């Protein structure tokens with residue numbers, strides 16, 4: 295029986311749902327499938343698997359850092375078949391392209407690429423009142439993901455595969471945003487610049503529990519302290535019930551970029567959106 299490993303990162307749950315659907319497709323073709331959300335860890339030794347699937351949300355027009363780092367930690371993928379899936383709320387940019395490139399540079403042979411929309415809980419957009427791709431993935435997109443899983447099984451059994459072209463490069467403004475949210479800047483600079491208002495923080499620990507990379511510890515008073523393994527998901531800021539946390543992305547410096555993205559995406563008829571209110575850590579649809 296062929297055995298496939300699927301490793302993905304999911305915070306909001308959409309990438310997880312697509313991963314489950316792809317797994318259902320593979321299983322219906324008689325395969326054994328193992329799924330890991332990288333938040334809970336993932337195998338570094340991939341001996342014994344016939345194929346590996348990597349799933350990531352687009353984060354700042356690239357894959358999430360923990361996914362890129364995971365691929366880098368897998369030393370040699372020669373002889374391994376690999377597929378990629380990516381979720382995006384507005385424009386995926388190079389999220390899928392970068393994962394595909396990283397896998398093939400490590401020697402893997404691509405057998406599939408799938409992408410679809412996923413509800414975009416990016417704090418900057420929520421605060422402006424927009425939840426992009428609010429109801430994605432749809433039932434139809436999940437059915438397509440399952441069919442993708444079946445197709446993968448066919449390719450693993452010898453059916454021909456024609457790789458789709460790379461996704462188009464995003465417009466200049468998004469490439470600038472991608473540069474401004476690069477790994478080095480996040481690790482060395484932004485991760486030091488999160489702040490918490492002493493008088494507001496109740497030491498409830500929600501930010502610590504939610505951080506997908508366990509990047510937050512607490513000081514003697516139970517208030518959050520950030521280390522440098524940050525994905526810039528800003529879920530700590532988004533979910534704080536006291537609105538006590540400020541991420542560097544909330545600085546006025548980044549506001550024009552956020553406004554540009556919101557204006558552009560909200561006027562793009564191909565991107566569905568819902569109007570929302572973001573308050574005290576809760577997102578309410580209007």
Ligand SMILES: Cc1cc2nc3c(=O)[nH]c(=O)nc-3n(C[C@H](O)[C@H](O)[C@H](O)COP(=O)(O)O)c2cc1C
Pocket residue numbers: 303304305306307308309310351352353354355356381382383384385386387411412413414415416417526527528
């Ligand atoms: C911090 C952050 C950055 C994001 N950056 C992008 C992006 O550059 N392009 C895009 O289309 N969607 C972006 N999104 C939206 C996510 O890719 C999308 O909502 C995805 O479905 C989330 O996956 P999850 O539900 O598995 O966490 C971003 C979301 C967050 C939270």
